[in-house]
Structure formats: C-alpha cells, structure tokens
Amino acid sequence: MTIATDLGRALRGLAAGAAAVAVLALPALAQDRPAPAQDLPVLRLGLQLSGTVNWEVDTIRHEGLDTANGLTLAVQDMAAGPAAQVALQAGAVDAIVSDWLWVARQRADGQDLVFIPYSRAVGGLMVPADSPAQRLGELAGGKIGIAGGPVDKSWLILRAYAERQEHIDLAAVTEQVFGAPPLIYKAALSGELQAAVNFWHFGAKMQAAGMRELISVQEAGTALGLDPGTPLLGYVLRGDVVRAHPGLAEGFAAASRAAKETLATSADAWDRLRPMMNAADDAEFEALKAGFIAGIPPEGPVDEAAAAKMLALMAELGGTELVGSATTLPEGVFWKPAS
Incomplete structure (x- = not known):
C-alpha cells in the first residue's frame, strides 16, 4: 500500500466526518434562519408613492426589514385620502396610511381597523x-x-x-x-x-x-393641553388580516421601528433616498430630512388618555363631519403587542 493511498483514505475519512458534523448542525442553523420569502405572509400596503411615508417603506424593503420580521411587504400605488380608505374597506389592500381619528370614527361605526403609529409630524x-x-x-x-x-x-x-x-x-x-x-x-x-x-x-x-x-x-x-407626543398618522390595518396571521402586526411594527432607527442615524440611508425626495437643493433636502426625523414618535404604546383628550377637542371643533359618532375613544383603536 502506498503513502498516496493511505493519504487518500485519511482525507476521505476527514471529509466524511466533516459532512456528518455539518448534517448534525443543520437543524440548529435552520432554527436561526428566517423563513423563505415565499413562505411568509404578504401584507398589501396601499400608498400614494409620492408621499413621505415611502421613505420609510422603501427603507424597510431595501434593508430586508420586512422578511427579517416575518412578513413580505407588497406596495400598491394608489390615490391618497378617501380612495385609499375605500380600497382598505373593500379588501383591495390590507393596510394604508391615515390618521387615527379616522380609525376611531370607523371603529365607532363597527369597522374592524387598527392603528400602528408612523409619525407625529405636523405642519x-x-x-x-x-x-x-x-x-x-x-x-x-x-x-x-x-x-x-x-x-x-x-x-x-x-x-x-x-x-x-x-x-x-x-x-x-x-x-x-x-x-x-x-x-x-x-x-x-x-x-x-x-x-x-x-x-x-x-x-x-x-x-x-x-x-x-x-x-x-x-x-x-x-x-390647548394636547400632548405633542401623540402620533397622528399611522399604518391602518384590517383587523381580520391581523387575526388571520398571528405576529403580522408585531412584525410590521418592528420593521417600521427598525427603519426609523436607520433613518435617524444613517446619512447614507438618506443619500440613497434623495432621488425620490424631489428636493430642489441641499437646503430643502436637509429640511425634509430634519422634519422626518423630528416626527418620529416615541417608542411604546400610545397614551390613550392623551388621545381621548385630542378626540374630544376634535369632536368639539369639527363635529360629526370630522369624527362621526366617535365622541369618545373607542376600544381597540391602537394596536397593542400580544402580552
């Protein structure tokens, strides 16, 4: 028997041993990997693609923050305001961006919608x-x-x-x-x-x-006694979609928060977004960037007592034309993570 033969056998043995170790390790590694994108629930988000919320949504998708948090985000372009609200209520999309006062009005009328905060920026x-x-x-x-x-x-x-x-x-x-x-x-x-x-x-x-x-x-x-930390705008999700996919709302909320953290700390992230921001010059770009960051709401649940105070004021000022029958804050307007 030659030295080459002995060496070949030794190498083959080492390879077999390494393969066995790798096979034993696969189950443990698989537990740490996110599910393939095709196996994740899809959240259809209807947006006006010229809106500022797209800066956050684009960051979520570019950074893979949706799949990292257990969902796939599919964005559909649509008109803003009432058109998006009708699409949500008709089931054409699963989520839109609107204000929580509209959600309160809809829940007071029996609609099953929930609100995840996006921004407290106001003009x-x-x-x-x-x-x-x-x-x-x-x-x-x-x-x-x-x-x-x-x-x-x-x-x-x-x-x-x-x-x-x-x-x-x-x-x-x-x-x-x-x-x-x-x-x-x-x-x-x-x-x-x-x-x-x-x-x-x-x-x-x-x-x-x-x-x-x-x-x-x-x-x-x-x-007027309102809490400036109360976010007005947010993602509005259909309640039936949230219930059908446990963890979907929590994953989307986590992806949104992670994108906000990126935009609050990364100049490179803003440089990448600049072409879609339509900033006329550097001064406008910096003003838009600062305004978005200033509007990031505090982390944690919405203060419902503060929100109820705002709703009462809006009902007093705008009447039923603004808030419908929602003179007090309905239960379940603001999404809360499972305990």
Whole structure:
C-alpha cells in the first residue's frame, strides 16, 4: 500500500466526518434562519408613492426589514385620502396610511381597523419672510391658504388656539382658500397668500425657500393641553388580516421601528433616498430630512388618555363631519403587542 493511498483514505475519512458534523448542525442553523420569502405572509400596503411615508417603506424593503420580521411587504400605488380608505374597506389592500381619528370614527361605526403609529409630524402656519405679522390676529383681512377643507385638523387647532389665546375667530377675520397641498405651496411662494397651512413636508420646503413659521400646530396644540407626543398618522390595518396571521402586526411594527432607527442615524440611508425626495437643493433636502426625523414618535404604546383628550377637542371643533359618532375613544383603536 502506498503513502498516496493511505493519504487518500485519511482525507476521505476527514471529509466524511466533516459532512456528518455539518448534517448534525443543520437543524440548529435552520432554527436561526428566517423563513423563505415565499413562505411568509404578504401584507398589501396601499400608498400614494409620492408621499413621505415611502421613505420609510422603501427603507424597510431595501434593508430586508420586512422578511427579517416575518412578513413580505407588497406596495400598491394608489390615490391618497378617501380612495385609499375605500380600497382598505373593500379588501383591495390590507393596510394604508391615515390618521387615527379616522380609525376611531370607523371603529365607532363597527369597522374592524387598527392603528400602528408612523409619525407625529405636523405642519404650521407659514408667512412670507417679510410679513409684519407676529401673531395670528395680525393676519386679519388677509388670505390664508389651507391644504384640505374647513375641517382640516391643523386648521381647527389653529382656530381654537386663536380663539383661546387671542380671543378672535380666525375664520371670521380672514379669507380662506382651500386646495391641494401642492397648489397651496405654489400660491404661498408666489405671494398670492398672506399665510398658508400645509402638510409638514411642504412647510419644510417653504422654510427652505425663505418663508417663516408664525406658529406650529404642535405649539398651538400644546397650548390647548394636547400632548405633542401623540402620533397622528399611522399604518391602518384590517383587523381580520391581523387575526388571520398571528405576529403580522408585531412584525410590521418592528420593521417600521427598525427603519426609523436607520433613518435617524444613517446619512447614507438618506443619500440613497434623495432621488425620490424631489428636493430642489441641499437646503430643502436637509429640511425634509430634519422634519422626518423630528416626527418620529416615541417608542411604546400610545397614551390613550392623551388621545381621548385630542378626540374630544376634535369632536368639539369639527363635529360629526370630522369624527362621526366617535365622541369618545373607542376600544381597540391602537394596536397593542400580544402580552
């Protein structure tokens, strides 16, 4: 027998031993691996793809945070607002982004929806940089542009603040122009308006363009006794979908929180997102980035007592047109992880 033969046998023995060890180790390793994507439950998320929430959703998918947390996120483009709400109620999608006041209204009417917080970012009332106005009362006789309608939540809070702090009816002493956020943004920059109330990201763009914030909705709300930590916007999920797939809501909430942590700490993540942010220049990019991070809600359950206080104020200011029959906070609006 040759040395080569003995060496060959030895090597074959080592290989067989290594293979046996590997086979024994496979079950333990398999326990640590996430399930293949094709075996995970799919959450159909309906979004307007031009919205700021896509910065977070794109981060979730790019980083694989959905599959790492036990689900596959499938995004469908759709119109915002009522169209998305109808799609959710019809079962065309499993989740959308909306405010929890709408969820409260739907639950009061018997709809099975739950809310997972996404953002507490709110806008403010913007005026031109050279505006002489230093308080809301000094806008009397002027024209205010409002993104939304007469029961827009930010506008209602500002009206309540003006009445309580300055003893004026802001709607009575000014002219209001209601319109889509981009139209209000353009009209404000062109000088057609003396002031504008818009979504937070348009407010950030206005500031980057030289306008100034006379008062934020958060400041006005705090003066009215509202908790600035209460998130207004969130992911709204169908309750039947949550029940059909145990762990789905918890996994999605974890993926959302992980994406927020990435965006709060990683400049590279923002550089990757910049093309979809449509920032006109560096100043606008930084303003949008800062505004998003400032709007990240605190971790943990929503303070339901604070939310109930906000709902009561919205019911007082907006009536049934805004909150329907939800004069008190219905049970189950805010999703809670299983104990």
